[in-house]
Amino acid sequence: QSVLTQPPSASGIPGQTVTISCSGGSSDIGSNYVCWYQQLPGTAPKLLIYRNNQRPSGVPARFSGSKAGTSASLAISGLRSEDEAEYFCATWDGRGGVFGGGTKLTVL
Amino acid sequence: EVKLLQSGAEVKKPGESLKISCKGSGYNFTKYWIGWVRQMPGKGLEWMGIIDPEDSDTRYSLSFQGQVTISVDESITTAYLQWDSLRASDTAIYYCARGGQQIVNEAFDIWGQGTMVTVSS
Numbered sequence: 273q274s275v276l277t278q279p280p281s282a283s284g285i286p287g288q289t290v291t292i293s294c295s296g297g298s299s300d301i302g303s304n305y306v307c308w309y310q311q312l313p314g315t316a317p318k319l320l321i322y323r324n325n326q327r328p329s330g331v332p333a334r335f336s337g338s339k340a341g342t343s344a345s346l347a348i349s350g351l352r353s354e355d356e357a358e359y360f361c362a363t364w365d366g367r368g369g370v371f372g373g374g375t376k377l378t379v380l
Numbered sequence: 381e382v383k384l385l386q387s388g389a390e391v392k393k394p395g396e397s398l399k400i401s402c403k404g405s406g407y408n409f410t411k412y413w414i415g416w417v418r419q420m421p422g423k424g425l426e427w428m429g430i431i432d433p434e435d436s437d438t439r440y441s442l443s444f445q446g447q448v449t450i451s452v453d454e455s456i457t458t459a460y461l462q463w464d465s466l467r468a469s470d471t472a473i474y475y476c477a478r479g480g481q482q483i484v485n486e487a488f489d490i491w492g493q494g495t496m497v498t499v500s501s
Contacts, residue, residue: 274424307487309425316475316494317417317425322487360425364485368441369415369427 275300276361276372283378289349292375294361296342304364306344308337311358311374320359321346353379382406384414384476384492391498392466399462400495402476409457410434413479415488416450416461420472430479431459439484466499473497 277295284290294306306324309317319328321337324344336347344363348355356379361372387401402414415430429440433452440450452459459476473494480486 304485305487309488311425316491317477317488318491319487319489322489328489358424362425362427362487368429368439369485371417371425371427374424 274373275365275370276363278359278361278372278375280373281376281378283380284348284351285380286351286353288351289347290351290377292346292348292359292361292377294344294346294372296344296363296370298342300342300363300365300370301339301344302342303366306337306339306361306363308335308344308346309360309362311360313357317360348377351379355379382478382490384478384490386474386476386492386495389496389498391500393501394467394499395465396499397462397464398466398497399460400474400497402459402461402492404457404459404478407478410454412481413484413486414452414459415477415479416448416459417475417477417488418444418472419475419494425475428461428474430484432482432484433457433459434482466497468499468501470497471499 308321311317324339325337358374385403410433416428418426428444429450431438431450476492477488478490
């Protein structure tokens with residue numbers, strides 16, 4: 273059971289905006305930066321968002337992150353078929369890193 | 381180009397030992413933490429531990445403390461993950477990833493390709 277709670281699945285149609293939530297507590301999300309990873313089938317995870325809302329170079333502006341209190345969200349606007357993947361949130365809990373359970377995004 | 385290149389797939393028997401590797405290139409290896417992440421078949425990501433290549437300061441998740449050993453050889457810019465006695469439940473893909481620049485709780489910005497470890501009698 274993951275420390276951070278994510279919905280197991282999400283879906284949307286091309287062009288739509290989808291939001292994935294990540295819920296934690298005061299000792300993890302509440303006290304640390306949140307990041308988000310995208311994992312396409314059969315590949316290694318890729319960093320999408322770091323420090324709550326920062327995008328590494330090369331990540332499209334369609335991906336955005338936010339954090340409020342002990343929860344965080346990843347928004348994907350202008351949904352595309354290639355966004356179909358699993359998304360994981362992550363943060364630190366004082367001792368080490370923690371991941372969310374992952375959200376499988378389906379593009380209908 | 382910044383890269384982490386992991387060693388190849390392994391098939392082992394329960395009770396055997398194993399050491400897998402992760403070689404960094406294209407950046408100053410000693411300046412960035414290196415972490416290890418487990419992904420069991422069909423499951424999510426699990427944070428295992430992280431090491432500072434500069435002084436070998438190592439932090440383990442409680443779930444993996446005492447179960448694995450993380451080490452580094454900075455002379456060959458390589459990090460390692462090892463088991464003394466494997467179990468079937470260690471079957472998984474193991475990823476190494478580059479962490480923060482001298483900051484332990486940063487995101488992993490570069491990932492290795494993963495090493496598949498299969499433990500079966």
